[in-house]
Amino acid sequence: MFDFQIDSMPVEELYKSQPHLRTVTDFIARQVSTVSLHVYKRAPDGGRIRVRNTELSRLMVKSSDSQLMMQLLHRSVMDLCLYDEWIWIVGTHGKGGPVSILPIPPRWVAKRHYSDQWTFSGISIWNSGKNENVFVPASSLIRFHGYNPNSLREGASPIHALKDVLKQNVARAEYQTQLWNRGPRMAGFITRPLDAKWDRADRARFKADLRSQFAAGGSGAGGIALLEDGMKYEGHHLSASDEQVVEQTKLSLETVAQVFHVNPTMVGILDNANYSNVKEFRQSLYGDSLLQIMKGFELSINAYLLPMLKIDPAEYYVEFNMDERLRARFEERASVTSQAVGAPWMSVNEAREQNNLPKIDGGDELARPLNTAFGNDEPPGGAE
Structure with missing residues (x-):
């Protein structure tokens, strides 16, 4: 009975009904979508310049008139977690309108078209209003999918690896419901x-x-x-320990987290957690667990979106601002940076800006203590 229920349930229904699946996938999507995408221009000297006032910069904040890039990323990561695929359509609404990036849920796709075994040519989407499939060419799409041992055309949903765990969850929930509904309330x-x-x-x-x-x-x-x-x-009365409810719940959550390559501590399994290892787990989250997902978005934008917008990828590129999630507390950064530089590294106006205070005249110059020398500067008090 339970096997049939889980095997026949679509992925979206499992997401709605299984709390551990929702916990882990939502966690991944939130962590990725809250990191900003910045646009940079390569400088002649090998450095880079942050670009803020271009159409590409606008899209990295607001992907369409009705959706922020943060929302688009969240939905796309969820699609990747549940279906192992995300799809964007890029185009303009109306003649001369602004460019928009809109998501296409994999559930909408009636067919994926290929001109040969390797070359993706487009998708067909069911249009209920016209009662027909509408073909969207690959030239208007950005598509990313994961690995499938049986095909090069689409990924394999991680949910398939969780079917046994989800069956156990459904069976346990059904049993507990029957126990409370049919058992006498006398304990x-x-x-x-x-x-x-x-x-x-x-x-x-x-x-x-x-x-x-x-x-x-x-x-x-x-x-x-x-x-x-x-x-x-x-x-x-049977207690939670007698029924091993806590142990079964932890095992289920840990298994789902492992399938999605997330450390269980990050989603609430705190048996062996402390300040030190949680801090390291947070660092490894973006270095190991989420790196492939975020790199997929970066490379897809730079390889496909920029040419669609007639932007040279050799001159401009888009990158997640990982520093905003990986940087240490300000006190730690200030101490380490000051020791590395050996002198003040922030101007008065930069410090005032961080504290929402207006700039002052002369505050853009770095202060230099009298006992600090750079290069061939004479030491304090003159040469001996």
Whole structure:
């Protein structure tokens, strides 16, 4: 029964009904989508310049008139987690309108077209209004998918590797629901003397009365039953530890996290967590777990979106601002940077800007202590 339910349920229904699957996938999508995408221009000297006032910069903040890039990234990461594929359509709305990037949920795709075994040529989307499939060419699409051992055309959803765990979750939830719905609300059992006279009719009557009054919804649920002569009530209730609810819940969450390459500590398994290792787990999250996902977006934007916008990828590129998530606390960064430089490294106006204060005249120059020398500068007090 449970096997049939899980095997026949579509991915989106599993996401809605399975809390651990939703916890891990939402966590991944939130961590990726909250990192900003910045546009840079390569400088002649090998450095780079942040670009802020171009159409590409606008798209990296607001992907369309109705959607922020953060929302687009969140949906796309969720599609990748659930279907192992995300698809964007790039185009303009109306004549001369601004360029927009819109998501195409994999569920909408009726067919993926290939001109040969390797070359993707477009997709067909079902249009319910026209009652027909609409073909969208690859020239208007940006598509990314994962690995599938049987095909080069689409990925294999990680959900398939979790079917057994999800079946156990459904079975356990069903059992617990039945236990609460059908079990008496007395948290115990009743005994009678072995020599007590009790015919089949009396026994059936007592059981029927007990169920009607003390089962879920009964008038006496949670109350105390009036027992017949010779009966004794023995208090008993299965605790969470007896049912191993905590252990089973942890195992399920850990398994889902492992399939999506996320350290279980990051999604609430805190048995061996402390400040030191959680800090390191947070660093490794972006270095190991989410790097492939974020790199996929960066490379897809630079390789496909920039040419669509007639932008030279050799001159401009888009990159996640990883520093905003990996940087240490300001106190740690200030201490380490000051030791490395050996002198003040921030101007007065830069410090005032961080504290939302206006700039002051002369505040853009770095202060130089009298005991600090650079290069061929004479030491304080002159040469000896």
